[in-house]
Amino acid sequence: MTKPILSIRDLTVEIPTRHGILRPVDGVSYDITAGEILGVVGESGAGKSMAGNAVIGLLSPPAHISKGEIHVNGRRVDQLQGDAMRKLRGKEIGMVFQDPLTSLNPLLRIGDQLTETMLAHLDISRAEADKRAVAALEEVGIPGAAERVGSYPHEFSGGMRQRVVIALALCAEPSLIIADEPTTALDVSVQAQIIALLKRLCRDRGTAVMLITHDMGVIAEAADRVAVMYAGKLAELGPVRDVLTAPLHPYTDGLMGSTPLASRGKARLHQIPGAMPRLDALPPGCAFSPRCPKVQAVCRQDPGPHIEDGAGRAACFFPLSREEVA
């Protein structure tokens, strides 16, 4: 395997509150290599976005990284402060947010937002930045890019704005993109275009992508590997085919069972009983144990071992075997 662009080891994010310390991200480890798209899935509050924010150093206080390491391009970044961290953002790590309608400053022309970002990171002239801004818009498929650089965000549709956001995230040529629910706020037809665009740009440039979403369809469409998060912990990690068709962790299995598939016909959707526990009321042992169909006494005491199966791994005492599911 090539050297990873992003390497997270035992990452833990803590939020001190009056009622004790919450851990929205708890001991998470994964790598993303160049040109690879890692899908990060989970329910709301599972810690997917929090992990992304930790990587780019945008956790809002009092949330902070309490343990673990983050390496980008072989350099440790979780301890960088102030200006050193700022130089990393945009230059080495780009970020795409969920809502393109609110991600762009309404009062500034998109061309100016692009050049401003490039000039902050690249040693180029104003004229060169102007030229590259047009090229960046062309690359993300904005028709008439040369005229549209002078437009304001409100003059674009939602899908076009997300293209602008992607152009902004990529304009200083970062080696890692964190896409936090990039298609959630968009129409289904536009979603597919945006995913295809992200995929194409990252393949072409060899950019590593952390694709955070709760949409299994997006994962199946775009991701090479999948990380499934549950209550701050990594439940399962593996190649997208394995995780979707033959999951190891009972939670992943339940998640797949609750995704509508055309092949399953009109059968009633499976539903995982209960809800994900709140972070201040986690059960001892495995966080999924109260809802798990395969739960045993040991699960309620111990979070479970990390088991490996081929390219995949999961945190469970009683993983489903590949055969059982298939």
Add this chain to the structure above:
Amino acid sequence: MLAYVIQRVAQSALVLLVVGLVAFSMFRFVGDPIDNMLGQERTQADIDRLRVVLGLDQPFVVQYYKFLESAVQGNFGVSYRQGRPVSEILMERAPATLELAAVSGFLAISLGIALGVFTAIRRNGFAANAIMSVSLIGVSLPTFLIGILLIYLFSVELGWLPSFGRGETVKIGGWSTGFLTESGLKALILPSITLGLYQMTLIMRLVRSEMLEVLRQDYIRFARARGLKERAVNFHHALKNTLVPVITVTGLQLGSIIAFAIITETVFQWPGVGLLFINAIQFVDIPVMAAYLMLISVMFVGINLIVDLLYFAIDPRLRADRTGGH
């Protein structure tokens, strides 16, 4: 754009007409000017004659119409008390008020915005909290009390600054300015602080709360995620987005700085139009009162018009009526 301006000017004219009408109907209740104008030795014949000469025997609608007729020709009548044309008296007094208002308006806007941004960025800092607490005094103390306190401290106890008047003035054309002499500048300090303090704290608190609101927005997070410098994020991206509401309030406040200079002018015996107005009320000098009220409403209406045009300059979304969008 032009159609909008014309529409607004027409509206403004209507507002002025109504203000004049309301003012005129109220003058009937402030007392009888004839009482003050004729001495003790008056006869009923004198009173009746003067009443006819001044046109006060006519219904107020007719008086109002006559006032309008001459006002549009720049003729505001003759002061009952001073026996000189009102426009001449106003021209003589206006520079004092306008200079005072300009200095306190400048103080209020520049300090208000600077402190507002500072207290928003250093939200939890000691200095910011201290400024916020002190600003409560500015908001809650009445203007005349601040003026008297300042006079007590700087004129009576310390003896640094004059307690009343404009100091020496220099005539430039028809304009008498206090900016060019040392005593004129010294005399400006206390009144302009007194007049501007309330507006300054108001603008500061408004800028602060707007900034805090804007700093939470996605586009600010996105600007940070692109690695822009903190200064660019705060001043270029955030401050610009706070300006629309700030300009609205600031515009109204500038109007009231001129209008409510009355109190400050009374405390400091500042020879401006406010003091003129107070004296006119005591004497029931209707032409002066009417002209003053019209002058103030012209300023309010004019400032509001400018404010509306500034919106267009700042927020491109308001210019969108032709390009589609909203």
